[in-house]
Amino acid sequence: MLQAxxxxxxxxxxxxxxxxxxxxxxxxxxxxxAGRQRVLLTxxxxxxxxxxxxxxxxxxxxxxKALTAAVSDIAAMGGTPRHAVxxxxxxxxxxxxxxxxxxxxxxxxxACPVVGGDLSEAAQLFVAVxxxxxxxxxxxxxxxxxxxxxxxxxVTGPLGASAAGLRVLRGGQPGGQDLVAxxxxxxxxxxxxxxxxxxxxRAMLDLSDGLGLDLHRLARASQVGVRVDRVxxxxxxxxxxxxxxxxxxxxxxxxxxxxxxxRAFSAAGLRPPLRIGTCTADPTExxxxxxxxxxxxxxxxx
Numbered sequence: 408m409l410q411a412x413x414x415x416x417x418x419x420x421x422x423x424x425x426x427x428x429x430x431x432x433x434x435x436x437x438x439x440x441a442g443r444q445r446v447l448l449t450x451x452x453x454x455x456x457x458x459x460x461x462x463x464x465x466x467x468x469x470x471x472k473a474l475t476a477a478v479s480d481i482a483a484m485g486g487t488p489r490h491a492v493x494x495x496x497x498x499x500x501x502x503x504x505x506x507x508x509x510x511x512x513x514x515x516x517x518a519c520p521v522v523g524g525d526l527s528e529a530a531q532l533f534v535a536v537x538x539x540x541x542x543x544x545x546x547x548x549x550x551x552x553x554x555x556x557x558x559x560x561x562v563t564g565p566l567g568a569s570a571a572g573l574r575v576l577r578g579g580q581p582g583g584q585d586l587v588a589x590x591x592x593x594x595x596x597x598x599x600x601x602x603x604x605x606x607x608x609r610a611m612l613d614l615s616d617g618l619g620l621d622l623h624r625l626a627r628a629s630q631v632g633v634r635v636d637r638v639x640x641x642x643x644x645x646x647x648x649x650x651x652x653x654x655x656x657x658x659x660x661x662x663x664x665x666x667x668x669x670r671a672f673s674a675a676g677l678r679p680p681l682r683i684g685t686c687t688a689d690p691t692e693x694x695x696x697x698x699x700x701x702x703x704x705x706x707x708x709x
Contacts, residue, residue, distance in 0.1 A: 428550060431628070433483035433612050434540065436548045447540035447548065449480035455532040463576040466502040468591040470509025472654075473534035476615060478517045479595040479656045481540035483613040484548040485604025487597065488519035491538045496529030506534070517595055546604055554610035554629035554661035556688035561660045561668060561680035563599045566618055567644030570652025586643050593656045599677055603660050606671035610661040617653040617704025623693065625659060632692025635684035635700055650695075651703025661686055 423429040428436040434449035453473045455461050461469065474491060481488045493510060497503060503526075514521050519538060542548055572590030575583035596613070603611060610629055614621050618638065626633045640649035660680065662668040672680055693700040 428548065432548075432550050432552075433480040434486070434548075436484070436542075445542050445548070447481055447484055447486045447542065448537070449477055449540070450535065450537040451477040451480065452533060452535040460573075460576075461532070463573070464591050465509075466505035467509030467512070469532070470506040470511075470534065471513045471592050472509075473536050474510050474513035474519070474521070474538075475517070475593055475595050475656065477536040477538040478513070478519055478597070479593075479613040479615065481538055482595050482597045482600035483611050483658060484540070484542070484550075485546070485600045485608070485611065486540035486542050486548065487601065488517055488538050488540045491519050491521045491536055493521050493524035493537075494527070494535040495524065495533070496527045497532045498530060499528065501532055506532075510534075517597065542604075543601070544605075549600075549604050549608050549611040551610055551612050551625050551628035552630075554625060554631050554686045556631055556686055557664060558609055558631075558661040558686040559664040559668075559682055560622075560633065560635070560684040560686060561662065561682050562614065562618070562639065563596050563658045563660070563680055564655075564678060565639045565641035565644070565649070565681070566614065566655045566657060567646075567649030567652045568641035569593060569654040570648035571641065571644035573652075574648070583643055586641070589641070590654070593654060595656055596658050598675065599658055599672070599680075602671050602675045602677060603658065603662065603668060603680075606662065606667045608660050608662045608668065612659055614655045614657050614659055615653060617651040618655075618659065619650045619701050620653075620704025621659055622700060623702045625661065626686075626690070626693065629661070629686070630690045632687035632689040633684060633694070633700065634687050634692060635695045637683055638695070639681045639683065647703075650701065651705075653705040
């Protein structure tokens, strides 16, 4: 559906401006006026009952997740978030002050102040967040389409914690607090995205929908194959949750297989990236070990 909408927009408004990147990546890259300043633009929406169960997470958690999801798109381009605007639709009597507190907490955490927005009555609570970002230096933004055969594939941390946290909450199980926290208050990997860009990462996206689905997206955009050797699961998560659970917001990175990425992460004091596989020259190849790589992850039924 997104591809069809993008094609309709391009047909109606013409191709993207020179030096800009419009739809198809985690964020758009645009230039201001005739100048050289590059700005990142992204938007994300969370809907109660679709992106979060308000019987399991609080309104403040819902607000945190809404802003963090959009900020994570800036991280996936190797950028720094600057400002956010937020639109909220809600039924009468909704706990909007608690929602705003979660937005404010995320804004402080990611140094991305909410500078405006809109409020409307709606049948279901939703939060739509738009974020601007910038790129330091002269390096281009890291797109999904830059991976090359022979590049190594990395993720910035173990996966599946958010999905496992949701499982714990739904089951009313004791313990699992780290998993529950990962579901309620995900982190945007801003430092990792900036360091990866400076270290020469060729392709990158955030794992909001699931590793399996996002590996297929990277492969299609870059016209490469992917061969995955392992799926690193967070403690307490299953491999199935790590592959298709989504909402981890770790970064998937394709980078030259020369050790630069690992050295850059070490120099910056970051957790070492986890190598999971390789990009290959056959654009039809999608392998997980000896099996086909499932296109596992969350997809809207539209």
